[in-house]
Amino acid sequence: MLFNSISFLIFLPIVFGLYWFVFQKNLKLQNAFLLLASYVFYGWWDWRFLGLIIASSAVDYWCGLKMSTVDSQQSTENSANSTIEGPGKETGNKNLTKKQPWSMVSGLWTGKRLYLTISLTFNLGLLAFFKYFNFFIDSAADFISLLGFQPHISTLNLILPVGISFYTFQTLSYSIDVYKGKLKPTKDPIAFFTFVAFFPQLVAGPIERASNLLPQFFKKREFEYQQGSDGMKLILWGLFKKMVIADNCALVVNPIFENYQTASGLELIMGAILFAFQIYGDFSGYSDIAIGVAKLFGFDLMTNFRTPYFSRDIAEFWRRWHISLSTWFRDYVYIPLGGSRVTKVKAIRNIFIVFLVSGFWHGANWTFIAWGGIHAALFIPIFLIGKNRVHLNEGDHMIPSFKELIQMISTFTLVSVAWVFFRANSIGDALGYLIRTFSNPLFPNSFNWFGYHLRVALVIFLVLEWIGRKRSNWIEIIPLKWYRYPVYFLVAFSIMYWGVFTQKMDFIYFQF
Incomplete structure (x- = not known):
């Protein structure tokens, strides 16, 4: 369902x-x-x-x-x-005392x-x-x-x-x-x-x-209006992520990946970027809906995403992406292997094991293992120079500095390249996709940008994600509750107007 x-x-x-x-x-x-x-x-x-x-x-x-x-x-x-x-007593068999x-x-x-x-x-x-x-x-x-x-x-x-x-x-x-x-x-x-x-x-x-x-x-649960209200907000925003962002991106991404041999460099770049937004909107949208529905029944689930595309390095990205899985591997695989409290060689081994197993968890295909290996290769240099725990908070400023902006764009670019392996049907297709990105003409004779409404939705989405990056939902920034109702209406209207209803769109992570 x-x-x-x-x-x-x-x-x-x-x-x-x-x-x-x-x-x-x-x-x-x-x-x-x-x-x-x-x-x-x-x-x-x-x-x-x-x-x-x-x-x-x-x-x-x-x-x-x-x-x-x-x-x-x-x-x-x-x-x-x-x-x-016991001291001063020897009431049992002596052999039992020694061997038992x-x-x-x-x-x-x-x-x-x-x-x-x-x-x-x-x-x-x-x-x-x-x-x-x-x-x-x-x-x-x-x-x-x-x-x-x-x-x-x-x-x-x-x-x-x-x-x-x-x-x-x-x-x-x-x-x-x-x-x-x-x-x-x-x-x-x-x-x-x-x-x-x-x-x-x-x-x-x-x-x-x-x-x-x-x-x-085991705790008696009473319905709380605020908890139910928070749940409905998350459900609404999760549906926007899924139906407006992810599903519309899929309509552009799928043809590009299926026919990458004939696509131009610009189309391939666009396909990789939009897939990054597709999988984020799809998966984080599901998580938001899941957390919201749980709240309706009086349960609190853990946060699974915290605006990962605003990360300034790969280490920060993995603290913000699929948090429930990354912390699972940290606690039940990485730390039992010795974590970072071992020699550098063993620590590197542990990092590779965690990322490769994480990739394999996603699916039975070498593309997922390659995806995990790429992230391990990106993470290890940061770990070796001791910079893997530099960016532990979002910062207090409203607008990112130029340095932070470059860091975010660089990290997003690396993540998007890795996503090509995640999305491709085979290692050969992933490599072919990336090679053609830089060997094909950048601009074809005729090029159609993806829909205007999706471009507008992506800009709005990024702005709202940035504004609400320190909150469970960006709607909380609106000070008076009565002012929020027009916003609810606009989000719901955008789902009805821009959402994809013409075809069945499963959640990507259902296959995992």
Whole structure:
């Protein structure tokens, strides 16, 4: 079910009304109803995939409880050992006193690790099978062909379950945090299953941590006007980003990338720039809508984007782009590898691993791995000279300095070049696109700029993004609430007038 569809326009008010007016007095019934609504929302694409998310939830719920049991046993047996080995007493078997502690701790540690291994194996196994099985088969076949053999390897006709990369990482973070002792496992299956399947952010994030979202299912929720109002603002602005910016950019971008061999240099430059705006408008638009819808039901989700195209270097860009994913890899991959608290060589290795894995997370194609590798290559020089944490705030000035403007343009240019690999069908197409950008005539005999309304919308979009870069929504800069209603009307009117309604426009990140 798409956020920008008629079905969701009907679904949301019904769920909202029942949630607040029928189930409000009973927290468990509220959670159970949210779980049912989330499964309906997810099953709208293909009900058969409900089995996967239910299985993933069940395995991690069970693993969390089992790890808690191991902790309890360890605590109890450690207490018993303290009694046996207490000062001035020796009431137990001497051999037990000498050998029991090490074997006991070793066994319990192995037991706890076992359940984490089950969680990781099951979830990553599902992800690998549905998302990467054909990729590995095709890559193996290509490698064998390079050796001079003709392999006869068959692939499977697999359908990628929508949102599997997102809910897999979300539920894995729960298992890992329980294993590390950072989080106590929940004994409420309804709350946990709802946490995994929470429909506003189920399909394309933000990838929530259990420590932030799960406790909210145990607190009594009362409807708050301000929270609902903030949610509606985010939904409205998210729809503008998606339907006016992203979808109109797509109408220009798709033909250019599909026919880049015949496009002029200027058209290729324009295609790369507009794709940068397309993917940002599409993905951040989804995140805004997701956060806004969650607010309507009394939940607070993490911010996923903070005006990343105003970044002054690549390091700042990654602190502002897809924050829920970048922080996930930081906490569960980069830091466990040693982070930056190791030798420079190992730190560079860790950075490459994180960026390459991040690229591979996006899809089963070498283009995504190349995209991650490019960002690693751009990030490492900044890291080596110790400048990766220079730009930690947006600054207080209303207009950027000339130096900052150059830094922003340079960073955006580098990011846009990397986006070409992200968007292209193959490495060869990406390289061909970039080569033709600088080898083709810059201006063709006849050139049609993209639509006037899109140019106007992009300028307005950039100005408003800059003005509201320190706020959750730029509308907050309007001091009096009554002055905001004409603005709401203008944004809604622009969506109706400039939005793309003539064809179905899926969110880009649904494929991940």
